[in-house]
Amino acid sequence: MSGKSGPSILVLFPSSYYYPxxxxxxxxxxxxxxxxxxxxxxxxxxxxxxxxxxxxxxxNIQIRRFERKAREFFAARTFDILALSxxxxxxxQATMAAAKIAREVHPGALIVVGGYHPTARPDDFRGPDSPxxxxxxxxxxxxxxxxxxxxxxxxxxxxxxxxIGAPLTADDLAVIDWDLIDELIQTTFPDGLSMLTTYLSxxxxxxxxxxxxxxxxxxxxxxxxxxxxxxxxxAMRRFSIHGLGFGDACFGLQKSWRKEMIQLLAAERPxxxxxxxxxxxxxxxxxxxxxxxxKVEIQFGVESCSPDMLRIMNKTTQPEKFLAKFRETxxxxxxxxxxxxxxxxFNHPGETEKSLKETFAFMDAEAARGxxxxxxxxxxxxxFPGSAVDRHQAEYERRYGAVFHQPEWWKQEGNPFTAARKVxxxxxxxxxxxxxxxxxxxxREEAIKDALTPTAFKIAADALYPDWRNDLRYxxx
Numbered sequence: 001m002s003g004k005s006g007p008s009i010l011v012l013f014p015s016s017y018y019y020p021x022x023x024x025x026x027x028x029x030x031x032x033x034x035x036x037x038x039x040x041x042x043x044x045x046x047x048x049x050x051x052x053x054x055x056x057x058x059x060n061i062q063i064r065r066f067e068r069k070a071r072e073f074f075a076a077r078t079f080d081i082l083a084l085s086x087x088x089x090x091x092x093q094a095t096m097a098a099a100k101i102a103r104e105v106h107p108g109a110l111i112v113v114g115g116y117h118p119t120a121r122p123d124d125f126r127g128p129d130s131p132x133x134x135x136x137x138x139x140x141x142x143x144x145x146x147x148x149x150x151x152x153x154x155x156x157x158x159x160x161x162x163x164i165g166a167p168l169t170a171d172d173l174a175v176i177d178w179d180l181i182d183e184l185i186q187t188t189f190p191d192g193l194s195m196l197t198t199y200l201s202x203x204x205x206x207x208x209x210x211x212x213x214x215x216x217x218x219x220x221x222x223x224x225x226x227x228x229x230x231x232x233x234x235a236m237r238r239f240s241i242h243g244l245g246f247g248d249a250c251f252g253l254q255k256s257w258r259k260e261m262i263q264l265l266a267a268e269r270p271x272x273x274x275x276x277x278x279x280x281x282x283x284x285x286x287x288x289x290x291x292x293x294x295k296v297e298i299q300f301g302v303e304s305c306s307p308d309m310l311r312i313m314n315k316t317t318q319p320e321k322f323l324a325k326f327r328e329t330x331x332x333x334x335x336x337x338x339x340x341x342x343x344x345x346f347n348h349p350g351e352t353e354k355s356l357k358e359t360f361a362f363m364d365a366e367a368a369r370g371x372x373x374x375x376x377x378x379x380x381x382x383x384f385p386g387s388a389v390d391r392h393q394a395e396y397e398r399r400y401g402a403v404f405h406q407p408e409w410w411k412q413e414g415n416p417f418t419a420a421r422k423v424x425x426x427x428x429x430x431x432x433x434x435x436x437x438x439x440x441x442x443x444r445e446e447a448i449k450d451a452l453t454p455t456a457f458k459i460a461a462d463a464l465y466p467d468w469r470n471d472l473r474y475x476x477x
Contacts, residue, residue, distance in 0.1 A: 006043040007080035007110075007151045009144075011036035014084055014098035015050040015066070016091045017057055018415050028181060030197045030247050031115075032085035038141040038174035039083075043148055046079070047180040050098065052188050060413075063097075070098055074105040081148055082106070083140075086115040089384055089420075092124065092410040096131075103131035110156055112147060114140040114165070117410070119215045120386025124411075126160045133157055138165035138216055139202075141174070167217035173202070175223065175231045178238055185239055192240030195275075197247045200228040200261070204249035208303070209314045209388040210348055210381060213249050220253045229264040236270055243273035243297075251276040258282065266290045273297055280322070280329040288329075292336040297459065299377070302326055302342040305362030306355035313348055314388065323362065330366070334373045339456050341375040346437035348381040349389055349402035351425040353436060360440050367444070367451040375460045376448060378441055382420040383407070401427030449473065 013029045029049060036047040050070065057066040082102050086095040099111050113125055114136035125132045133156055136143045143165035176198055185193065201222035207214045222228065235244055252258030265274060277299040283291075291298075302323075304310050310319035326342070333340045344359065363376060383389065383404060389396060396402040402425055406412065409419035424430050441448075449471065452460060458475060461468035468474060 004040075004042065004044050007148050008044045008046075008078070009036075009039055009081045009083055009148060010046050010048060010077065010079040011039070011083045012047075012085065012098065013049045013051060013087070014070075014091060014094045015054060015056050016416070017063060017066075017093045017097075018413065019056040019058065019090065028185070028193070028196055029085065029087065030176075030199055031087050032083075033176060033181060034174065034199055035083065035085070035114075035140050035144070036180050037177040038168075038172075039144060039148070040177045040180060041174065042145060045180065046077075047184070048073070049184065050094070052184060066094070067097055067101060070101045071105060074102050079106070079109060080151060081110045081112060081144075083144060084111065084113045086113050086117045088115070089117045089120075089410045090416045091115075092117055096125075099131040108156070110134070110147070110151060112136060112144060114144070116212045116215060116384075116386060120212060120384075120390070122162050130160050132160050135160060135162050136165045137162060139167045140165050141168055141172075142166045167219070168202070168221070170221040170223070173221065173223050175227050176235070178234055182238075192242070194241070195243045195245055196235050196239060196241045197245035198231060198235060199247050200231070201248045201251070201253070201257075205253070206250070207314055207388065208301075209312070210303075210345060210384075212384050212386040214388070215386045220250065222248075222254065222257050225257060225260045225264060228261060229268070232265065232270075233268060236268070236272060241272050243275055244270065246274075246276040248276065250282070251278045252282050252287075253278075255282075259287065262287055262290045266293045270294055275299070277301060280326040283329055283333075285332065288332050288336055288338065292338055296338055298333065298338065298340040300326060300329075300340065300342050303345045304348070304355065304359055305344070306358035309348065309351060309355045309359070312350040313345075327366070330372075330374050331369075334371075334453075337373060337453070337455070339373045339375065339459055341377045343377045344379075345381050346378060347421075347423065347425040347429065347434060349396040349423065349425050350400045351381075351437075352428040353433070354428075356429075356437050356440060360444065363444065363448070367447045370451065371453050372451050373453050373456045375452065375456055375464070377464060378437075380421045380437070381423055381425065382417070383409070383423050384420065385410075400425070401430070403430070 011032050013032050036045050039045050054066050054069040057063040084095050110133050112134040113132050118135045119137040122135045125135045143163045203218055203220040204213045205218050273295045275297045303313055303315050307319035310316055316322040405422035406419045457473055461474050
């Protein structure tokens with residue numbers, strides 16, 4: 001804990017249950033770390049991550065071990081406030097377990113939970129036996145600061161209270177306090193991190209149907225570029241990292257900010273990779289030329305190459321123009337050798353055989369162009385509470401024949417990534433036909449490989465398609 005006055009706060013990421021073991025674990029959670037950094041300006045704050053100190057339990061036996069280790073962790077610490085980050089729905093069960101154990105070990109502590117899931121489903125944290133004192137919906141910094149400042153006079157509430165978190169302005173956004181995780185990184189990753197992600201901006205003005213980002217304030221706000229580049233500079237200098245990611249929902253939405261930030265990044269001559277996600281309309285020729293001076297990987301949330309599906313997803317009101325702009329931007333990036341990915345979501349409610357074939361026809365045309373730095377990132381729709389699909393579920397059922405087989409999958413045992421995907425998208429793709437997209441992808445896999453440059457192929461194999469590492473095109477160690 002730091003040497004500041006006021007109630008002591010433990011900001012904790014409680015891990016997740018039944019998380020697939022094959023997924024990477026070396027990720028510093030930038031969202032709760034950002035919260036902890038803001039609070040550390042005013043209070044003694046400690047940051048902890050059970051995913052590192054205990055692990056991600058995949059079986060009931062491992063869950064019992066997790067609970068035992070969590071009890072030992074809490075017993076070894078004192079704190080006035082426990083701030084739990086239930087950042088995504090995947091972490092709901094681990095969050096509740098951590099809250100219950102903390103309440104037993106520290107009956108007088110104040111327990112606060114926040115994140116996307118509490119914002120979407122605050123009632124999941126209520127009830128006569130709930131260990132949670134406050135559920136923060138929306139951004140957590142100002143709400144948690146107010147709760148902490150009033151703790152001495154207000155104390156613990158008699159029942160769980162819901163608080164709407166006011167959004168931070170651009171002037172109030174905090175830079176990361178790297179001291180909070182220095183020991184964690186040095187002990188857990190003595191050889192360095194493969195990836196460190198941080199936020200430079202907040203807010204996304206778009207409202208895609210599958211996304212929960214719209215639960216928060218949609219106004220785009222960013223750190224001043226001087227602070228943003230200093231945050232990036234400190235991360236690169238302080239830690240041995242292979243890649244520095246910017247986790248912004250929409251990097252560089254404001255043109256003047258984007259251009260200045262890219263110029264500052266290029267001037268740093270970073271040795272590590274720089275990664276971020278944006279939309280194709282938010283990069284121009286000058287941006288691309290500057291980005292080509294660095295090792296950069298850019299992700300685009302294309303989501304579908306079917307005009308009908310892009311409308312259903314509320315991705316754009318002009319899908320043909322959107323796809324044409326993506327194609328143009330992708331071609332320019334490939335000409336400069338810049339690796340970039342296109343995220344595709346298959347089986348979103350409303351998907352049909354026709355829309356699948358439209359998407360794969362677009363992919364075929366791109367693959368036929370020859371060597372490209374474009375990596376297709378493909379996966380099935382995952383149903384998250386708080387998304388527009390969730391809020392209008394009955395409409396998708398009526399209009400398309402969609403079926404949500406496990407609408408509250410986060411309360412059940414088992415792999416959450418499998419359960420969240422148990423959705424029939426339409427009458428047309430019901431039963432065994434729901435796997436059509438994977439069949440269509442498999443039929444093109446060799447052509448997709450052939451279209452990639454060596455650098456893009458290796459990145460795709462390392463990050464997305466592990467079986468490709470057995471391909472002769474994969475470079476030897």
